[in-house]
Amino acid sequence: MIWTMAYRSIVYVRPLSSTHKLNLQSPILMTQPTQPEITLAESAPRPQRVPGLPFVGNALDMARDPSAFFVDMYRRHGPVFRIKVLGEEYTVLAGPEANLFMSRQSAGHLRSREFWQGMVEEFEATTLMVAEDGERHADMRKIMQPGFSRSVLNGRYQEVIDITDDVLKREWQPGTEVPVVQAMQRLVTKQLGQIIANQSPGDYVDDIRLFIKRILNVRVTHQRPGFMMQLPDYKRAKSRFFELGQSMLDNHESDPERPTILIDDLIRASEERPDLFPESDLVSEVISPYIAGLDTVANTTASFVYAVLKHPDVLQRIQTEADALFAQGAPTMSMLKNDAPALFGAYMETLRLYPIAVAAMRNADSDFVFEGCQVREGEPIYMATAVSHFLPEFYPDPLTFDVDRPVQQYRQPGAFAPFGLGPHTCLGAGMAEILILLSMATLFNRLDLALSPPDYELKLSVAPTPGPEAKFRVRVVGRRTAAN
Numbered sequence: 001m002i003w004t005m006a007y008r009s010i011v012y013v014r015p016l017s018s019t020h021k022l023n024l025q026s027p028i029l030m031t032q033p034t035q036p037e038i039t040l041a042e043s044a045p046r047p048q049r050v051p052g053l054p055f056v057g058n059a060l061d062m063a064r065d066p067s068a069f070f071v072d073m074y075r076r077h078g079p080v081f082r083i084k085v086l087g088e089e090y091t092v093l094a095g096p097e098a099n100l101f102m103s104r105q106s107a108g109h110l111r112s113r114e115f116w117q118g119m120v121e122e123f124e125a126t127t128l129m130v131a132e133d134g135e136r137h138a139d140m141r142k143i144m145q146p147g148f149s150r151s152v153l154n155g156r157y158q159e160v161i162d163i164t165d166d167v168l169k170r171e172w173q174p175g176t177e178v179p180v181v182q183a184m185q186r187l188v189t190k191q192l193g194q195i196i197a198n199q200s201p202g203d204y205v206d207d208i209r210l211f212i213k214r215i216l217n218v219r220v221t222h223q224r225p226g227f228m229m230q231l232p233d234y235k236r237a238k239s240r241f242f243e244l245g246q247s248m249l250d251n252h253e254s255d256p257e258r259p260t261i262l263i264d265d266l267i268r269a270s271e272e273r274p275d276l277f278p279e280s281d282l283v284s285e286v287i288s289p290y291i292a293g294l295d296t297v298a299n300t301t302a303s304f305v306y307a308v309l310k311h312p313d314v315l316q317r318i319q320t321e322a323d324a325l326f327a328q329g330a331p332t333m334s335m336l337k338n339d340a341p342a343l344f345g346a347y348m349e350t351l352r353l354y355p356i357a358v359a360a361m362r363n364a365d366s367d368f369v370f371e372g373c374q375v376r377e378g379e380p381i382y383m384a385t386a387v388s389h390f391l392p393e394f395y396p397d398p399l400t401f402d403v404d405r406p407v408q409q410y411r412q413p414g415a416f417a418p419f420g421l422g423p424h425t426c427l428g429a430g431m432a433e434i435l436i437l438l439s440m441a442t443l444f445n446r447l448d449l450a451l452s453p454p455d456y457e458l459k460l461s462v463a464p465t466p467g468p469e470a471k472f473r474v475r476v477v478g479r480r481t482a483a484n
């Protein structure tokens with residue numbers, strides 16, 4: 001199934017049919033949170049089943065635009081309903097009610113293990129952090145947290161800018177057309193390699209991309225058939241991916257003089273906590289940041305480029321801000337956030353309007369009642385976290401890319417969840433923010449770009465994660481400034 005669709009034409013134009021009204025006075029939405037009512041009531045009804053086609057169920061609507069589908073269903077059926085996708089039934093918890101539940105009450109109600117099991121198997125690992133829950137997950141997360149934190153990039157902004165400049169010089173030649181998603185994938189892969197292990201992935205970049213995309217499409221989101229895991233291209237990419245992981249470990253030199261990076265922490269953990277990080281899992285853990293960071297950052301930056309080029313006034317403001325930032329050498333985090341409001345506003349609006357995680361997958365960890373409906377232990381759940389992003393109750397004129405939105409709009413409880421919620425909230429969010437802001441500031445400072453064709457309207461590809469289609473290209477009109 002090709003999960004491709006015209007994003008704007010569907011998300012932006014479809015009116016929200018309005019049966020379920022969000023009650024902004026409801027206790028669940030107040031800043032001083034009260035607990036949503038969770039009681040085991042045998043008599044509670046099952047969530048309403050959304051009408052759909054025989055067998056196919058709601059797969060076509062989901063394939064066309066999962067965001068728009070979930071928003072529409074939320075309006076019609078409220079924050080809990082059931083859908084069918086190719087014979088499989090799923091419960092959907094949606095909207096701010098679901099977001100608050102996920103951030104406060106995941107423990108004991110939601111688990112991640114089943115969803116990520118396919119990836120654990122492909123990695124030939126005992127486990128991976130994303131597939132763990134409860135205490136084991138918390139312990140693993142604590143060990144990995146420093147290596148993913150934004151402070152890893154302290155003193156290294158110039159390095160990120162240099163990698164970006166190098167890629168721009170090689171791949172973004174004036175007069176050429178650049179397929180943006182692929183170009184961003186190559187850029188972020190190089191940035192991540194350097195940050196995780198002080199090692200560029202060199203000519204392994206395409207293997208990393210193929211390996212990750214295939215696993216996510218086939219073994220995690222089940223959007224592609226299983227035989228694709230047997231194809232020679234996958235087998236080759238997998239073997240090269242592990243070769244890269246092994247070489248990252250072999251080439252690694254611990255150096256007490258420099259700040260520790262993720263690979264240092266993982267090696268130490270395999271000695272101190274082999275129950276969590278057995279030595280046999282080390283290669284998988286070392287390369288796992290590529291899984292978490294590659295598509296997410298590449299799709300977000302590609303959407304960022306599209307949205308900015310679609311709004312010439314925003315483009316001009318970002319260019320002016322970027323010029324001022326680079327006039328003073330490598331920008332600091334505070335400069336990126338405070339002295340470049342259009343750049344930062346574009347980042348926030350891209351996360352809101354082009355979320356790479358429309359919904360997180362979980363299984364119910366116990367029987368529970370959510371918003372009056374019974375959810376049963378073991379059943380698969382879509383946590384439709386991005387529904388709130390499109391609700392006018394939170395964001396006036398929600399479909400407008402408005403880089404001047406007050407930050408208070410994003411901060412309303414349950415309103416904004418681009419990095420997920422609860423115990424598995426993105427561990428790399430701070431790092432991602434810096435990488436994206438630095439990369440975008442560098443790109444718009446160095447190059448004059450234009451959409452190709454100029455009236456291009458973005459189409460999304462949904463497999464494995466929503467993002468611009470591979471055909472999205474920009475024309476490099478010329479160079480604005482030389483690299484510093």
Ligand code: HEM
Pocket residue numbers: 129130131141148192289290292293294296297300356357360361418419420421423424425426427428429431432
């Ligand atoms: C725009 C960029 C990014 C977005 C939108 C994003 C989004 C997310 C989301 C939604 C989750 C939660 C998944 C779930 O609940 O099932 C997640 C988890 C995670 N992300 Fe990110 N991510 C981004 C970039 C990164 C980067 C650059 C890294 C690090 C290299 C990273 C590392 C992680 C890790 C390790 C987890 C798993 C946390 C856990 O299981 O405890 N992410 N991310």
